[in-house]
Amino acid sequence: MTTLSHRALNRALMDRQFLLARTDRTPLEVIGRLVALQAQEPNWAYVGLWSRIDGFTQPLLTALLEDRRVVRSGLLRSTQHLAAADDFRRLRPLLQTVLDRTAASPHFTRNSTGLDPASLVSDALGLLAGGTLSRKELARRLAERHPGRDGRILAGQAELSTPLVHGAATGAWGSWGNRSAVSVTPADAWLGRPMAVTASAAGARESAKELIRRYLAAFGPAGVKDAQAWCGLTRLGEVVAEMRGELRRYRDPDGRELFDLADAELPDPGTPAPVRLLPAFDNVLLGHADRTRVISDEDRKHVMPGQARVRPTFLVDGRVHGTWSLDAGALRLTPLRPLADPDRAALEQEAERLLPFVGGAAVNWSS
Structure with a gap:
């Protein structure tokens, strides 16, 4: 089994993240290639695309948000991301267990003791009625319905527990730090299509395999712990074990097993890497458990x-x-x-x- 140096792993990551050379792909194609783009603060996602796409300008992403081809919502690791609409429909149900785990943390449960999570979701969706409310207004109405509880925390718990999409203006350039202006809409109403449904355990397993393939295409070669740190899912070792026949295997400098797509090419470790400015929370820094490659x-x-x-x-x-x-x-x-x-x-x-x-x-x- 080939051992890859830190430099070889670095160049693979830079190449797959469009950081060895800016790409002429569209913003939608790049977001899809990266699976999802970290977007806690909306402006940072624009900077991330500027560093990766030749000739990128702000209106190119804003138009995708306004056309609802890209959405902003909680996704990987329960944090805010931009994702292509079709990817969000498929990925959010697969990752819902991750968001549910966050919603069950003490920060939320201390405020909702005695309140059934399903009832909270039902209340939130009833208040939204298929339309849009600001987070602030949703919090106010939930607090009215549940006196003595913090409405902001209730609204946050509901947003984790059911797919709510942020309005286009929320993710647009210029909304830096203005979290109070975030608006939310049920995802199926915003997208005009229902979220994808996994009908069986086997179907969920196949969805997890596809997620791993896409992760490796954007961040590989990588180990099981890397993939889990990136998305928040657990027990992916079992999934990767079923995929061994289709994946190439390597070792990192410390002897850890890494996986990659069989047809993925690795750039020459001697390939020059240009200077790049990355935004806060850039994918490159959050894509692995072991981040020493970067x-x-x-x-x-x-x-x-x-x-x-x-x-x-x-x-x-x-x-x-x-x-x-x-x-x-x-x-x-x-x-x-x-x-x-x-x-x-x-x-x-x-x-x-x-x-x-x-x-x-x-x-x-x-x-």
């Missing part, structure tokens, strides 16, 4: 200082080399270690290219 454990402490934080980063030679931020029109670059002069120049040039996209006025450096 970021060291020491650097990870600076980039991911808390469970719910992943700072914007920049890549040099395919690996995280620092963070960046926007502050009063300035795009500030903060290296984690000294940069060689050519890398510093290339990074500054890439940051200058990003400035008009994010509405910045200048590039600054932090020591």
Whole structure:
């Protein structure tokens, strides 16, 4: 069994994430290839596509949201993602157990003691009546129906427990940090089609296999724990075991078993990787349990200082080399270690290219 170096794994990831070279594929095709695009803060998803697609502009994604071909909702790891509408219809039912697990956490259950989860969903859907409400209004009405309980937490629990899609304006460019303006609509009403239904355990198993194939196409080669960390599902080892005949096997530098699609090509580890600026919560940093192919454990402490934080980063030679931020029109670059002069120049040039996209006025450096 071939052992792949960290550099070989890095170049495979960069290639499959369109970070070795920008692609001329459409935003819909790229979102589909990546399975789903992290979108806690709507603007960051736009930056992620800018870093991957040649000539990408904001209206290209906004139009997909307005046309309901891309939707924003809770998905992988119970967090907000953008996904192609057809993918969302198939994936959300498969991942519902992950969201249910989050909805059953103490943060929610302390507020809903004695309230049947199915009744809460029924109440929320009844209040929505197939239409749209802001999260704030849904919370207010649920609180009226259940006095003494926090309506915001009830609304969040309902959103986890049944597929609710965010309105197009919620995910559009310019809605940075305005979470109170999020609107929700039952997914089947928003999409005009019912969610996919898995009729049997065998059907669910086949759906899980397809999810693993798509994960490997975007993040492979990878191990079972990597896939589980990415999507939140458990017991995927059993699924992968059934797929062994169709998958190629490798080892990582620490001897862990990795899997990949049989026909997936690996780029030459010597392939140059250009500098790239990645948004907060970028897929590249969240796609594996072992993230050393793209970021060291020491650097990870600076980039991911808390469970719910992943700072914007920049890549040099395919690996995280620092963070960046926007502050009063300035795009500030903060290296984690000294940069060689050519890398510093290339990074500054890439940051200058990003400035008009994010509405910045200048590039600054932090020591």
